């Protein structure tokens with residue numbers, strides 16, 4: 001009978017899975033506490049691709065819409081931090097299109113936008 005061995009293997013696998021899931025939940029939170037989690041260079045690439053139609057996203061961009069705040073303005077004057085900015089991008093309000101960004105894209109964009117305030 002191989003059954004007991006199989007059952008044992010199953011439950012070990014299960015508890016290892018539980019540990020892996022726990023780490024996945026805990027790790028990102030502890031990383032964001034230490035530093036901005038995103039990659040600002042990739043955020044700039046995304047911004048030029050997805051946001052530049054309305055926002056001035058970089059210094060070398062000459063055309064944009066007056067009515068839409070530039071990313072520098074957003075970083076400097078709107079009082080956003082990493083948490084509020086990622087929150088906004090995950091669930092933008094009506095004047096802005098919902099672009100269904102992934103968490104990774106949101107985090108990179110937030111890092112880029114916040115870097116514009118330096």
Ligand code: HEC
Nearest residue numbers: 047050051053054055068069074078088095096097099109
């Ligand atoms: C179709 C035009 C359009 C596009 C594309 C767009 N935005 Fe916006 N965005 C707006 C407008 C309009 C506002 C101003 C909303 C307001 O003042 O209520 C805004 C405001 C914002 C704000 C500030 C919100 C606040 O409360 O001050 C952030 C941050 C922002 N956009 C990020 C982005 C990012 C990141 C992208 C690209 C992924 C993007 N936007 C793409 C139109 C756009």
